[in-house]
Amino acid sequence: VYTINDHNICCIVNSDVVYNITNRLHSCLFDGNTKNIYIIGTGLIGTSLIKRIHNISITDYTFNIIATINTRTMEHEDYGTHTSDLNRFIEFVLTDTYNNKIVVDCTSSNLILNYYDKLLLNNIGIVTPNKKGNTQSYQSFLRYTSYISYKYETTVCAGLPIISTLKNLLLSGDEILSIEGVLSGTLGYIFTQYNNTDKPFIDIVKQAEQLGYTEPNPLDDLNGVDVMRKILILARICGISMELDDVANELFLPPNCINSKTKAEFYSSLHECKPEKKAGFDIHYVASFKQNKASVGIQYVNKAHPLSGLKGNDNMVIITTKLYFKNPIVIQGPGAGAEVTSAGVLSDIIQLTF
Numbered sequence: 001v002y003t004i005n006d007h008n009i010c011c012i013v014n015s016d017v018v019y020n021i022t023n024r025l026h027s028c029l030f031d032g033n034t035k036n037i038y039i040i041g042t043g044l045i046g047t048s049l050i051k052r053i054h055n056i057s058i059t060d061y062t063f064n065i066i067a068t069i070n071t072r073t074m075e076h077e078d079y080g081t082h083t084s085d086l087n088r089f090i091e092f093v094l095t096d097t098y099n100n101k102i103v104v105d106c107t108s109s110n111l112i113l114n115y116y117d118k119l120l121l122n123n124i125g126i127v128t129p130n131k132k133g134n135t136q137s138y139q140s141f142l143r144y145t146s147y148i149s150y151k152y153e154t155t156v157c158a159g160l161p162i163i164s165t166l167k168n169l170l171l172s173g174d175e176i177l178s179i180e181g182v183l184s185g186t187l188g189y190i191f192t193q194y195n196n197t198d199k200p201f202i203d204i205v206k207q208a209e210q211l212g213y214t215e216p217n218p219l220d221d222l223n224g225v226d227v228m229r230k231i232l233i234l235a236r237i238c239g240i241s242m243e244l245d246d247v248a249n250e251l252f253l254p255p256n257c258i259n260s261k262t263k264a265e266f267y268s269s270l271h272e273c274k275p276e277k278k279a280g281f282d283i284h285y286v287a288s289f290k291q292n293k294a295s296v297g298i299q300y301v302n303k304a305h306p307l308s309g310l311k312g313n314d315n316m317v318i319i320t321t322k323l324y325f326k327n328p329i330v331i332q333g334p335g336a337g338a339e340v341t342s343a344g345v346l347s348d349i350i351q352l353t354f
């Protein structure tokens, strides 16, 4: 029950939500532009985010990093430095009396997901580049994404505006007919090099590793699982109830590579991998979503296809809709890297409302 006039708002609410609602009202009316941030994971992205926040010159917002944690230590502005203890860290987040609390999950760990529901229920925002949350069961995806305080733009192609573009198209009543693209900078680089040089495939993979483009074991890029997760997220945003196992993955690696347990074993079989080249076509590792089906694997694209223009380790996403049919939307650019990803994470932090 509520009454409104020009000067006051009066609400009667259950006692168990008084704290949340007071908090929410306070942040809307008084300090919506202050963001109190708890960072889980201080690796490449977490560290870049911390630097970005310290160097930022946006005067409209105040960013307070209240606490950080990695697998070894945790630091809290008020309680000092301790050995890492995720339960205790989350307890700090839940009980600290700041408004506008945001947890930034900069890990690729499944463990953090155990706390997502509790945090969101307690009106604490979550911003994450970690794909794991969105690629568990479809039910948990629906649950997390039902909160406006859950932001995850950087889970697909880092800072490129893929998820927001899809959402805006859907909100405006357009219909997504297909999504296709190169969603991995590593695989984009490897196949662009393979198309444009005569180097053996294995040499190109080694070169990509030396340049720091691959995971510590390149199998984790080449098995396509990361790309499966990304196309699954996009399909789910389009409203499709789908699980990771529903994404078809046409493996192009020899079985010995796929089943290898170590990097040495992986490389010892990779020399057998020689994807066939076809005159007039480029090979790319393409993720597709069309007619409610998602797949990842090698595709041959002719020289007129937008993917043929892919450069370096860029990503490219082509979205065909009812409105953008003749000339689909093409989004291209770096889809990984500390700087662009942490900038995307910060943009989510800024846009997050409770």
Ligand SMILES: NC(=O)c1ccc[n+]([C@@H]2O[C@H](COP(=O)([O-])OP(=O)(O)OC[C@H]3O[C@@H](n4cnc5c(N)ncnc54)[C@H](OP(=O)(O)O)[C@@H]3O)[C@@H](O)[C@H]2O)c1
Binding pocket: 040, 041, 042, 043, 044, 045, 046, 069, 070, 071, 072, 086, 105, 106, 107, 108, 109, 111, 112, 129, 130, 131, 154, 155, 157, 158, 335, 336, 337, 338, 341
């Ligand atoms: N790198 C990119 O360009 C990029 C682009 C888009 C999205 N992403 C996503 O962003 C996330 C972070 O990537 P990254 O490259 O920064 O990874 P990273 O360098 O490996 O850093 C991961 C961090 O998470 C911490 N961590 C792992 N498990 C933890 C746990 N249980 N409790 C507390 N801390 C934990 C690690 O702690 P230690 O330091 O103690 O090991 C480390 O600090 C990943 O999900 C990745 O897929 C990355």
